[in-house]
Amino acid sequence: MPEFSQDVLGVVAERIEDRFQMPLADLRRAVAAAPRANPDATSVVRWYGLLAESQDALDTAEDALVAALGTEPGELDDAAMELAHRVDAAVAARDGRAMVVDYLLDPLAPGKRGPAAWPRATPAPRRAPALPTFAPTPPGTRDIPARGVTR
Structure with missing residues (x-):
């Protein structure tokens, strides 16, 4: 089934190349030379390597089956x-x-937008709860008579 695996890896590699505007081999070399220069590229290259490893394991398992x-x-x-x-x-x-590589490549993925997505962003001001809440009443202090019981 190697032709299918090449299709899967090829499609993902094409998306990576589109996102970073360079061939995957060049991106891998750039990440190896300066892994901290672009954390997004480093993460994508790392997860693409893991994806390729899992695809190789799948091909081996399928051939054995x-x-x-x-x-x-x-x-x-x-x-x-x-x-x-x-x-x-x-x-x-x-x-x-x-799916992880897909998430890393999607700039509009949940958690990648808004103030919380920036590493040095200040937290949003805390708002009041949507529904009114009350402090709990300690047991034994309620004034609720039980049915049929007199005190």
Whole structure:
């Protein structure tokens, strides 16, 4: 399934290149030379590397599963089921890492806008609660008579 994995990594690499206006190989070299120069680029390159690793693990797991299945249809034995679970876990890891890269590339993602998104921003002034609240009444001080009970 390498052609599909190249498509996934290719699409993500293309988005990275569009965002940073340079080829991915050049961006990797720039981040390696000065990792603190652009924290966004450093994060994206790091997570893209993790994505590529998880895609390699997925390709390996898929190849092992295909080899175990062979060409004969039938019920899966325990070894094949374990390989199927490994493929499923690899897909989940790859998709999760792809979502992180997608988040890092999206400048309008939640948490990246507004005053709270700036590292040195002052916190927003505290506002009153939306609904009126009252201090709790300590037990035993309420003046609520119980039904059918006289004091």
